[in-house]
Amino acid sequence: MEFVIRSGRCDCLAHPFVDRFARKYYDGDLNGVANLLTAAWSDNELGEIIELAKQYEVAFELNPSTILGDPIFSKRLWNFGKEIGAQFNMGTDAHNIAGIDTWKLLDNYKQILY
Template identity: 45%
Template sequence: MYLREPCYDIDELKKENLHIHTFYSSCAKPSMDIETIVRQAEKAGLRRIAVTDHFNDPDFPVVEYNEEMRKKVKQLGAKVDVLFGAELSAYGIGKFLDRTEINKALDYRLYSCNHYHLDYWEHPEDKTPRGYAEHALKVVEALAKSGRADCVAHPFIGRFVKIFEDRNLITNSITDNEIGDILTILKENNVAYELNAGAVIGYPEFARRIWNIGKEVGVVFHMGMDAHRPESVDTADAAENFKKILL
């Protein structure tokens, strides 16, 4: 488990990249082996990284893969702290794909709550933007209160809901009061909100609302590049974009 102290200094937050996929995630580049990732992180001057391969199949051997990589990192004499976790699936309200023993074996438990493009994901009965917003809020609340999560990955963004041409419809239908309430729930349950590179840059207005309200309620932010290729391990370029969007 890992939760940093609350911090609203992007130059400090960028010293961590807590969302990185290895080649064990089928969507990542074959070059994303653990040695390449560690060396990229060291070159970038990062203090801490998290390996978070997709856990979209209950039979995916994430613990075994993590232990294999942990041994390799020890052999490398890495100069960066490496957390071995997973991008887990909260695929419905109170529904989790990972078993308890897997959850407890992870250093870092990052959960996706909005991978609606996957065939097993729960959808709301009300398939309007507001229906999806209400459903996503309930999924995140149930996750936060479950004690299973350290951080929520790219919550609420609409790009995974393919039925809407305008991907901002879902986030636009979430009120500031609802943002304040859900971020307070995360804070009270020691769960971080991810400043995901694609989500901040792709949904700047919503990201700015999250950032400003998050500072007010004191939620913890974790930075995650959602890296699928070696050059995305470095947080520097994204951090400069974050400053333009959030500050």
């Protein structure tokens, strides 16, 4: 992630920190081990990567699957980001036209992030 931020080739990291993409490469049983990767980020590590992203003007995407799938980490990322002054894109992560309308989830986002 640090390499991508420093590269100058992106302005937003799409669904960063989402562990479900790593699950297909893990042979062990991850059932019941929710959000294994995000839980491994220390506050210092998270703060450093957010500071770096701010320095390079790279935003973090927060989308429905991230916020609803990992609410504890999403709130942590949001709070650190607000404190540091990071940029966020509230992405829809839409894979079809119906997925663009995320207003119905707004109350859920508020409960999780605030």
